[in-house]
Amino acid sequence: MILENIKYGRIRHLTLLDPEKNGPGNVENVLDIINRSGSDAIMVGGSTGTDQKSVDDLIVAIKKSTKKPVILFPSSPDGFSPRADAIFYLSLLNSNDLKYVMGYQVKSARLLKSTRMEVISVAYLVFEPGMTVGKVGGARLIGRQDVSTALDYASAAELIGFHAIYMEAGSGAPQSIDPAVVKSVCKEMTIPVIVGGGIRDPETAGKMIDAGAAAVVTGTIAENDPEILGKIVSAVKA
Numbered sequence: 001m002i003l004e005n006i007k008y009g010r011i012r013h014l015t016l017l018d019p020e021k022n023g024p025g026n027v028e029n030v031l032d033i034i035n036r037s038g039s040d041a042i043m044v045g046g047s048t049g050t051d052q053k054s055v056d057d058l059i060v061a062i063k064k065s066t067k068k069p070v071i072l073f074p075s076s077p078d079g080f081s082p083r084a085d086a087i088f089y090l091s092l093l094n095s096n097d098l099k100y101v102m103g104y105q106v107k108s109a110r111l112l113k114s115t116r117m118e119v120i121s122v123a124y125l126v127f128e129p130g131m132t133v134g135k136v137g138g139a140r141l142i143g144r145q146d147v148s149t150a151l152d153y154a155s156a157a158e159l160i161g162f163h164a165i166y167m168e169a170g171s172g173a174p175q176s177i178d179p180a181v182v183k184s185v186c187k188e189m190t191i192p193v194i195v196g197g198g199i200r201d202p203e204t205a206g207k208m209i210d211a212g213a214a215a216v217v218t219g220t221i222a223e224n225d226p227e228i229l230g231k232i233v234s235a236v237k238a
């Protein structure tokens with residue numbers, strides 16, 4: 001069970017691959033980097049331009065080169081593929097747009113129930129600067145150091161019954177969420193907290209785990225700086 005593996009520290013680092021940027025033919029190199037880095041799982045998804053064919057094709061390529069679990073990270077029901085091992089069934093709690101809070105969930109629920117896929121309900125919280133997901137998702141961004149609002153949302157997520165929380169600054173963010181905010185939230189939560197967006201050095205990644213995060217997500221770094229990816233993975237597992 002992937003959720004159990006996240007909860008008990010067996011999945012500590014996840015790599016996000018965007019099907020828009022990683023098609024068959026150009027993803028093999030990145031997959032080799034991910035394999036060598038020791039990253040525990042691969043998330044597949046992107047904020048824009050995802051369709052089922054590109055998601056399917058990417059997962060086929062991933063499965064050819066690694067046994068790491070593949071978790072869907074969809075921005076809409078178009079990001080679904082039955083080839084994945086699990087799905088982060090996301091609800092963007094701080095969105096102004098109801099389709100990201102509950103609309104897409106309602107649209108995809110019966111399909112998901114008919115698959116054998118592990119469905120992990122995730123309260124998705126987008127922090128400043130939010131980047132593309134903040135804009136596309138219509139997010140009322142949570143301030144980078146706004147402990148109080150972060151705790152409001154995280155507490156609601158726990159009470160509603162989400163399996164996990166994903167706190168993120170947006171892919172390519174110049175700065176990650178403040179580890180102090182992660183610490184304040186994790187201290188109060190009984191469900192795993194995953195952190196991502198703008199994490200591109202081992203120190204920051206390690207601080208997120210020290211702050212109580214169950215797992216850290218990186219995306220862009222696998223394409224831009226393969227050397228660092230291995231060091232980030234080592235830091236989160238130290």
Ligand code: 1GP
Nearest residue numbers: 171172196197198219220
């Ligand atoms: C997005 O957190 C991920 O959900 C990845 O962010 O590309 O900045 O690593 P980066």
